[in-house]
Amino acid sequence: MIISTRYIFTMDNDIYIRELINRVARLDATTAWQQDLNPAQRAALNYLARANRFSCSPSHVAEYLGSTRGTISQTFKALVKKGYVTEQRSETDKRVVSFHLTDIGVSVAAASNHVSDGVSNMSEHAKNNLMTSLETLVRSLITENGGRAFGVCNQCRHFESRKNGGHCTLLSENLTALDITKICHEQDAA
Amino acid sequence: MIISTRYIFTMDNDIYIRELINRVARLDATTAWQQDLNPAQRAALNYLARANRFSCSPSHVAEYLGSTRGTISQTFKALVKKGYVTEQRSETDKRVVSFHLTDIGVSVAAASNHVSDGVSNMSEHAKNNLMTSLETLVRSLITENGGRAFGVCNQCRHFESRKNGGHCTLLSENLTALDITKICHEQDAA
DNA sequence: CAGATTTAGTAGCGAGTCAAAACTATTGCA
DNA sequence: TGCAATAGTTTTGACTCGCTACTAAATCTG
Numbered sequence: 207m208i209i210s211t212r213y214i215f216t217m218d219n220d221i222y223i224r225e226l227i228n229r230v231a232r233l234d235a236t237t238a239w240q241q242d243l244n245p246a247q248r249a250a251l252n253y254l255a256r257a258n259r260f261s262c263s264p265s266h267v268a269e270y271l272g273s274t275r276g277t278i279s280q281t282f283k284a285l286v287k288k289g290y291v292t293e294q295r296s297e298t299d300k301r302v303v304s305f306h307l308t309d310i311g312v313s314v315a316a317a318s319n320h321v322s323d324g325v326s327n328m329s330e331h332a333k334n335n336l337m338t339s340l341e342t343l344v345r346s347l348i349t350e351n352g353g354r355a356f357g358v359c360n361q362c363r364h365f366e367s368r369k370n371g372g373h374c375t376l377l378s379e380n381l382t383a384l385d386i387t388k389i390c391h392e393q394d395a396a
Numbered sequence: 397m398i399i400s401t402r403y404i405f406t407m408d409n410d411i412y413i414r415e416l417i418n419r420v421a422r423l424d425a426t427t428a429w430q431q432d433l434n435p436a437q438r439a440a441l442n443y444l445a446r447a448n449r450f451s452c453s454p455s456h457v458a459e460y461l462g463s464t465r466g467t468i469s470q471t472f473k474a475l476v477k478k479g480y481v482t483e484q485r486s487e488t489d490k491r492v493v494s495f496h497l498t499d500i501g502v503s504v505a506a507a508s509n510h511v512s513d514g515v516s517n518m519s520e521h522a523k524n525n526l527m528t529s530l531e532t533l534v535r536s537l538i539t540e541n542g543g544r545a546f547g548v549c550n551q552c553r554h555f556e557s558r559k560n561g562g563h564c565t566l567l568s569e570n571l572t573a574l575d576i577t578k579i580c581h582e583q584d585a586a
Numbered sequence: 587c588a589g590a591t592t593t594a595g596t597a598g599c600g601a602g603t604c605a606a607a608a609c610t611a612t613t614g615c616a
Numbered sequence: 617t618g619c620a621a622t623a624g625t626t627t628t629g630a631c632t633c634g635c636t637a638c639t640a641a642a643t644c645t646g
Contacts, residue, residue: 219523220512224424225442226530227511228435229461231421233537234414236462245418246632252415264595271419272426277633279596301594301641321417322410324536328529333409335525339518340416346514347423436603454624467604469625491612491623 234321242288243314246273250281251290254307255315258359258388260377262304266391270356290314357393360386364394424511432478433504436463440471441480444497445505448549448578450567452494456581460546462538480504547583550576554584 235245243251250267257266268278282305285291290311296302307315318326325333348355359365364376365386372381376392425435433441440457447456458468472495475481480501486492497505508516515523538545549555554566555576562571566582 218506219527220508220515221442221506222446223515223523223527223530224509224511225439226527226534227417228421228424228439230530230533230537231418232435232439233462233534234418237537244632245422249415249418249422252411256412265593272423274634275595276597276635280633283596299594299642303595316408316411318410319414320537320540321414321533323540324533325410325413327536328532332525332529333413335522336529337409337413337416339522339526340413340420342518343420343511343514344416344423346517347420347510350510350513434603455622464605465624466606466626470604473625489613489623493624 230321234319237320246271246277246281247285250278251285251307251311251315253389254291254305255312256389257356258381258385258390259304259306260379261356261389261391262306263302264305266356267305269391270389285311356389356391357395358386359388359390359393361396362390362393363396364392365396420511424509436461436467436471437475440468441475441497441501441505443579444481444495445502446579447546448571448575448580449494449496450569451546451579451581452496453492454495456546457495459581460579475501546579546581547585548576549578549580549583551586552580552583553586554582555586 231245249271253267253270254262257270264275264278264282267273267282268275271278282291282293285305286293289308291305291307294304294306296304325336328336345355359374359381360367360372362374364374365381366373366375368380371383372386373379374381374390374392421435439461443457443460444452447460454465454468454472457463457472458465461468472481472483475495476483480498481495482498484494484496486494515526518526535545549564549571550557550562552564554564555571556563556565558570561573562576563569564571564580564582
């Protein structure tokens, strides 16, 4: 009797947690559509909100999100049409384009929803635990997948602190105070 | 200058946590394909592994996962073809079908992957925190979406404890020791 | 410095997802 | 008995997303 196997089986916690994460993401995705963004578009938008100005091209987003250039290109096309991002071709290398949030894009990226509301109801302690656990998880997944976790500018070995910001010795660029808190695709942990 | 808005914007933690959850789910999805299951199929499979024998029809799965009967029907068709579940038509009500895991289905549902591995490396304390946080989140999402969170059999007001199991006063069915730890779509918290 | 190679991005195809609506079969109700 | 409700399936259509092929720009090399 095939069905009987089901009664031998109990799910262990590690797999249950995996399921929970996917379930939250799934429920989130259904409500995310209320802001007329699909999950991929939202992910790209959120990335832009946290990336510095050197890390906003389709390639970078594709690498960060574990997707492909072609897919991200389409995603951005949709986001441009919706008015959430603008395209900007590089002066120095005419192959590369950068996408940047518009004012509306910023507000959409910052908009709360059921998930963020649920999180905001947690205690600070619980929030911090959740955040560090998830960060650990992401880091381990990225390295397992052979990817490189993009880090934040001011924790990079090419970073030099300056008054009101810093300087990147790799790109020879000066950085504002806000620049240095953002994700950089060149980041190499100090 | 449109781009300047970007520099005014810093993401708050609640939204960051939402992004982290989605990112883990996204990374998980790409690796999940290695077991030739898409996210929806995996979710359905995992649900079956945790549901009791009265809660394994397309309608129940659809309600649990926040999907539709039609979609779930397709999902199960794929799972049957892959040999992970079997279909069983009810004797008492010839409209209803139940799907149950096969031996292979059980092993696939229980198989670990990068996410569960990542979780298993955490301390017991961190794991428990993560689990309860995510459960809280799921519960609040479900109720916000107007859904009903399915609970576990032995925490139901129709549940009566018996030696080596229990009894359901609603369905008038005897329950094995394993039955009573599973999800029931009729569950009404005690 | 001309030609080959690499790199960034885009276009289009095609397999696949998933929700909505239409449909069938069965059951329950009046 | 007929009408409504319910369970499931099928179909349709919009959309996703990876893959391949392609263009343009930059870089490397003999």
